Amino acid sequence: MITFTEVVKRYPNGYEALKHISFHIDRGEMVFLTGHSGAGKSTLLRLIPLIERCTAGQVLVNGQYLGRLANSRIPDLRRSIGMTFQEHRLLADRTVFDNVALPLVIAGFRHQEIRRRVRAALDKVGLLNKEKSYPITLSSGQQQRVGIARAVVHKPPVLLADEPTGNLDPAMALEVMALFREFNRVGVTVLIASHALNLIKCMGCRTLILQEGSLIDDTVPQS
Amino acid sequence: MKMSRPAALRTTTPHRPPPAPRPPAAKLRTSSNSGTPTGSQAWLLHHFYVLFSSLGHFARAPVQNLMAAAVIGVALALPSGFYLLLENVQVLSRDWGGTMQISLFLQPEATPEEIQRLSEQLYQRPDIRSVRVIMPEQALEEYRTLSGFADALTALNQNPLPAVLVIQPTSATQGTPPTQALVDDLAKLPSVEIAQYDMRWLQRLSAMIETAKRGVLVLAGLLALTVLLVVGNTIRLSIQHRREEIEINKLFGATDSFIRRPFLYSGFWYGLLGSLIAWLLVYASFILLQTPVQQLMALYYSEFTLMSFDLRSSLLLLGVGILLGLGGAWLAVGRHLKDIKPR
Numbered sequence: 001m002i003t004f005t006e007v008v009k010r011y012p013n014g015y016e017a018l019k020h021i022s023f024h025i026d027r028g029e030m031v032f033l034t035g036h037s038g039a040g041k042s043t044l045l046r047l048i049p050l051i052e053r054c055t056a057g058q059v060l061v062n063g064q065y066l067g068r069l070a071n072s073r074i075p076d077l078r079r080s081i082g083m084t085f086q087e088h089r090l091l092a093d094r095t096v097f098d099n100v101a102l103p104l105v106i107a108g109f110r111h112q113e114i115r116r117r118v119r120a121a122l123d124k125v126g127l128l129n130k131e132k133s134y135p136i137t138l139s140s141g142q143q144q145r146v147g148i149a150r151a152v153v154h155k156p157p158v159l160l161a162d163e164p165t166g167n168l169d170p171a172m173a174l175e176v177m178a179l180f181r182e183f184n185r186v187g188v189t190v191l192i193a194s195h196a197l198n199l200i201k202c203m204g205c206r207t208l209i210l211q212e213g214s215l216i217d218d219t220v221p222q223s
Numbered sequence: 224m225k226m227s228r229p230a231a232l233r234t235t236t237p238h239r240p241p242p243a244p245r246p247p248a249a250k251l252r253t254s255s256n257s258g259t260p261t262g263s264q265a266w267l268l269h270h271f272y273v274l275f276s277s278l279g280h281f282a283r284a285p286v287q288n289l290m291a292a293a294v295i296g297v298a299l300a301l302p303s304g305f306y307l308l309l310e311n312v313q314v315l316s317r318d319w320g321g322t323m324q325i326s327l328f329l330q331p332e333a334t335p336e337e338i339q340r341l342s343e344q345l346y347q348r349p350d351i352r353s354v355r356v357i358m359p360e361q362a363l364e365e366y367r368t369l370s371g372f373a374d375a376l377t378a379l380n381q382n383p384l385p386a387v388l389v390i391q392p393t394s395a396t397q398g399t400p401p402t403q404a405l406v407d408d409l410a411k412l413p414s415v416e417i418a419q420y421d422m423r424w425l426q427r428l429s430a431m432i433e434t435a436k437r438g439v440l441v442l443a444g445l446l447a448l449t450v451l452l453v454v455g456n457t458i459r460l461s462i463q464h465r466r467e468e469i470e471i472n473k474l475f476g477a478t479d480s481f482i483r484r485p486f487l488y489s490g491f492w493y494g495l496l497g498s499l500i501a502w503l504l505v506y507a508s509f510i511l512l513q514t515p516v517q518q519l520m521a522l523y524y525s526e527f528t529l530m531s532f533d534l535r536s537s538l539l540l541l542g543v544g545i546l547l548g549l550g551g552a553w554l555a556v557g558r559h560l561k562d563i564k565p566r
Contacts, residue, residue, distance in 0.1 A: 049474065
């Protein structure tokens, strides 16, 4: 589903954020990406929906080589990827419902279909009763869950999560991880960047470890 | 995938790599593209939605937006008001120009018989189409009723007005002014004091109107530029204000046209509202002018009424306003949306 081949990301100021990264993630896998802050986790995630383009190497997502993808095709690529962010990035002037509906509105779904799918997604994250609330009235954990609902409402085959448990207490973090696991179970390829090592350990998933821009380990738990 | 999705217009190219086969586990999930149940109806609905939600954004900061619209309104009202005024003056001068009469003021001592004879004599000439006689008494009566100086006239013990022959030259029917030779000829007749043909000032007036029209055109150009800049700047601020929203839209696969749309519609609303304000401003000013103009015209024995907007010019004003609003928005969006890259 996601294949990196000798990927290098160098910023204009000369800083090399990723150094010759190669790995492959199969369809339907759930993978953690870890490392100290500044190791390049976020940069790596940003290459997948082409928020940034890599300097050298190849990135293959869902059968498409991103190096050759024209800018005009980026929207289509992004519609096949769900994203959550550490700082949630919900729109403060819209209700939870409207926030979650955003990817569907962008994709041009019909009103009834949007309604049905948004409510299903909110139900899945346990926030159906909050659909008319504004994000500011919700706790950080609830906001993260709204962000997750928004990331999966259009049923993307790939889900990227950047530090989804960064601001959450342990119990809440486990709950959020359980949600990701559930989506993974129905076939979504999930890639989660996180530095919560304990949490990663108890999830028992494959883990990519980055250090100063290099991939130093790719562990698959024994099971 | 249907082509009528808004994004599909821009993003679909014939060379699309075939989707990889899905493992059985992925059966429940379909990609966003294959499951999009859209049609032209949904696309149209979306346009309507954006049209009115951009109006909603407008209503959220009513004072600020109305002020911007008022600036646009004033900028549009100035040239359209001037233009209407000039149109009116032109219509007026055309009325006068159509008459093209020569007035023969006779000597005061001319007797009614002499006057009658002269008028018949003139009527025989091939280059004169009609002759109208205004006797001194008639002239005095007309002056008394129309000028408003009736009281002053009673103080006079004799009629100061001469008899006048109003001559319509044959050439006037063809729309050309009478020759100077005819005017000179008439002036030489016995008992004619002055032969007056006062068209030169009308020609000057129409030349002045043409100049003024050109000036209004230049003014309109400058003010159109103002409207573009005002709308452009307002939209630029609104883009900055909604930066986060734009970024998130981009992150979830919004096309450029999707992101552009609400801003273009805001430009549309600014233009529409601005031109409505301009229309009202000009209409109100013309209502204020109506009465004094009518009084002034009465003094010139004219039944001229000030004409304001008709349907055509109203639609033109609205159309120009909307186009300028869209144009300003287009400029701002083209310049500033590219700068916004999602983080």
